Amino acid sequence: MTKSYITPKEKEGNIYSSWEESLIAPKFTIKNFADELHYYLRIYIRKNKPLSKILMFLFLNATQRILYTFGMFLIKIKSN
Numbered sequence: 001m002t003k004s005y006i007t008p009k010e011k012e013g014n015i016y017s018s019w020e021e022s023l024i025a026p027k028f029t030i031k032n033f034a035d036e037l038h039y040y041l042r043i044y045i046r047k048n049k050p051l052s053k054i055l056m057f058l059f060l061n062a063t064q065r066i067l068y069t070f071g072m073f074l075i076k077i078k079s080n
Contacts, residue, residue: 037058037061037062041058044057
């Protein structure tokens with residue numbers, strides 16, 4: 001499982017009615033996405049994981065990141 005990307009918004013005097021309103025998804029760019037996958041690839045190689053597990057974990061990590069970003073985008077649309 002990857003680290004959480006949940007971070008609170010910082011606005012003065014703003015009180016949120018639900019926890020969903022204070023979430024910000026990270027900017028989803030190809031560079032950020034590639035950097036994250038490269039980071040996890042280096043960790044898995046350092047731990048001497050087999051190639052099949054490395055590919056599986058990278059795929060799951062990529063899927064999680066895409067779904068998380070999409071979910072935060074939907075919450076942002078719903079709250080506006």
